[in-house]
Amino acid sequence: MNVVDLIVKNDYCIGCGVCAGVCPSNNLHMDWSDKGELIPKLNDSCKDKCSICLDICPFNNHPINQDDIAESLYANIPNINYNEYAGYFLNCYVGFHKDEEKRIKSASGGLASLFLASLLEEKIVDKIICVGNFGNEDRMFDFGILNDPNEVYSCAGSAYYPVEISRVLKEIIKEKEQLTYAVIALPCVVYALRLAMEKIPKLKKKIKIIASLTCGQLQNRYCTELLALESGIKIDELKKMDFRRKSPKNSAANFLQVATDENKNEGVPQPNQELPFFLWHYHFFKQNACNYCDDVFGELADVTFMDAWLPEYVKDYKGTSLVITRTPLTAKILKKWQHTSTIDVEKIIKSQSGxxxxxxxxxxxxxxxxxxxxxxxxxxxxxxxxxxxxxxxxxxxxxxxxxxxxxxxxxxxxxxxxxxxxxxxxxxxxxxxxxxxxxxxxxxxxxxxxxxxxxxxxxx
Ligand SMILES: Cc1cc2nc3c(=O)[nH]c(=O)nc-3n(C[C@H](O)[C@H](O)[C@H](O)COP(=O)(O)OP(=O)(O)OC[C@H]3O[C@@H](n4cnc5c(N)ncnc54)[C@H](O)[C@@H]3O)c2cc1C
Ligand code: SF4
Ligand code: SF4
Incomplete structure (x- = not known):
């Protein structure tokens, strides 16, 4: 039995790519399904008795669950707190990047990029694994490995688009050097990474920090295509999508979605609250796995970033981030920043009540x-x-x-x-x-x- 026979066949695959990244026989590769979703496909038949793909899949059943892993990671940290929805936390913060240009380019307040760039600047890790548009013809967004803070800032923004991490994991596992990494990912991918790190000591040694984004749901790539066509850009000419363009005319929640074609022409910007409430609320193009996801806040991540969907912050079009820290190291980094202050966890919960x-x-x-x-x-x-x-x-x-x-x-x-x-x-x-x-x-x-x-x- 492998993930293709169990998880993909029953439509519970979120397309994270962790299974394909860790398969010891290199027998899985990630590819588009006819539903516009990324799934693992078999190169050959599997070796007997190998079940590593099933052992790390976030949608398989495991002897331990997220609560058990979170307890082993965070429960013994001095002064740690616990909330039913947010999981373990040391502190919660609200704020934004003090550099206005960087703040405006980001999805929310730009604190996720600031955090990742700081890890490189302060030499806490050697490399960052994050998501950006790296010019891959087949994948509008992809995971990449970066070692320059400016490159990290160029990946700011949200990819509401399927992305998978197999290529990056293969590279880290193969690599001989003792480099360290920080990765940012959605809660399901964080869960898969934690399971994989338990199985593969090399991954555990190299991935020093995991950051998560709070996550409501993920649409397949057809949703991006629909938004592009609504804006006047045909699918075969679509090159880029900016899902979080900010406008001084709109609130932070009514950000614009802007498609660009291969000749760098932009389509008509689509304001979030005039289109996708309908799409998001009624689950158009939503991936089935997301229907069975119970982790809002990336409870297995050392730090989690999200939007400040609270009336007092949403008015400011420039955007504001909320952050949950779960380790002394991530809390120490956050404490240093200007334009950032602590906020009650109940506010964080309120911001994500839907x-x-x-x-x-x-x-x-x-x-x-x-x-x-x-x-x-x-x-x-x-x-x-x-x-x-x-x-x-x-x-x-x-x-x-x-x-x-x-x-x-x-x-x-x-x-x-x-x-x-x-x-x-x-x-x-x-x-x-x-x-x-x-x-x-x-x-x-x-x-x-x-x-x-x-x-x-x-x-x-
Ligand atoms: C599918 C999806 C669903 C989300 N749902 C919610 C929600 O319900 N509520 C909420 O408050 N926030 C949600 N977010 C998070 C939100 O969109 C912002 O990413 C978050 O607030 C961080 O903003 P920032 O300005 O601090 O980050 P930025 O400084 O803009 O940096 C964002 C970082 O996230 C990385 N990134 C972007 N897309 C992905 C991706 N698909 N997978 C992994 N890394 C990625 C980028 O590489 C970059 O490093 C969601 C994000 C995604 C991708
Ligand atoms: S590990 Fe990820 S890509 Fe592989 S089957 Fe499970 S959800 Fe799908
Ligand atoms: S809702 Fe859950 S399963 Fe779906 S993308 Fe977000 S974290 Fe992953």
Missing amino acids: VIHKKRTLVKGRLYKSTFSNQFFPKKRVLPDKKIYDKNKEFIELTFEIQKLSKKKWIKYRFNNSTDEFWNDLTRINSRIKRYTKEGKLQSLLKTPKLLFKKLSGMI
Whole structure:
């Protein structure tokens, strides 16, 4: 048995690439699936008795879970605190990069890039592993290994796009030098890395610091394509996507999504709150694995960065970051910074209340639905719950349907000159979406799909 037979076949793969990175026979490679997601594929049949890919997969069932690993990492640190959702923490911070240019180029307040660049500047690690656009034709975003703080700053921003870490892990495992690394990743990837570090001592020795981003969900690459086509850039001409362009005219939450074509022409900027609330809220293009994820705050990371989605900060278009530190080293680095102050953990929890509902409550209902069949499903820290399923049945079923349909239909229309036919073909979910709108304000998707898509701001 390997991850392809169990995890990919049952559609629980998030495409992290850790399995392909650590396979001792180099028997797995990461590639696009026909659903626009990254998955491991087999090069050859597996050697008997090897199960390392399954041992490190964040969506397989393991004898120890995230709570056990977090306890072994952080529980004995002096003055450590614990919160049900944030996990172990030493301190929480709010702030931004004091250099305004760097702050504006970042996703939130730029503290993640400042942290990673400081690790190089202060020689705490030799290299940084982070995500950027490295000009790879096949992957708009990818993990890369950097040793220059300026390169780290050039990777600022959020990649709402599938990325995988196999190439980087292979390089570190192969490397003879005793270099040290810090890596930034989403919570599921952090979990896979922690499991892999237990299996491969060389990785544990080299990866000195792990940073995480708080994570609500991940869309497949078709979502990026849809945003580009909405902005007037055709898929075969799409070169780049800036998911977090800031504008003085908008609040921090209404950032712009800007696609660029191969001739460096930019499409019409798409304001976040005028388009994707609809996309995000109803799970268009969402990867199935995210439905079974119960880690909001990257509880196994030494430090976690996120948006300050609180009314007092969201007004400032330049962006503000929130940070959770879990080790004395990460807390020491944060304490030194100007424009950063401590904040109560309850504020951090409040800033992510919607994500917590999705990943700690609704997941119980989805897990209950998984018990209907005899198929494999991942065990989580939260348990299947019939009451949650019954209470949220329509929303859970609706969003599963939208996920499936959006991926299937986009394949048919992705090379069109506009998104009209795609939206028209999705009319059968219209009546079900309407049930979830307040006082029927969301008018007929059937009649005006494109108009609806353009005018959602503030209506729901
Ligand atoms: C898929 C996804 C979902 C998210 N969901 C939420 C959420 O629900 N709530 C919330 O508050 N924040 C969420 N974030 C985090 C948020 O978008 C910002 O990344 C975070 O606030 C850090 O901002 P910053 O200005 O401090 O970072 P910056 O200074 O802009 O640096 C960001 C760093 O993150 C790295 N990075 C970007 N994309 C990825 C990726 N896909 N995988 C690994 N590393 C990456 C970059 O390489 C860079 O080093 C999400 C991010 C992603 C990628
Ligand atoms: S989730 Fe990650 S480790 Fe698991 S099968 Fe997918 S790529 Fe491999
Ligand atoms: S929601 Fe969970 S599984 Fe999905 S990308 Fe985020 S951390 Fe990974």
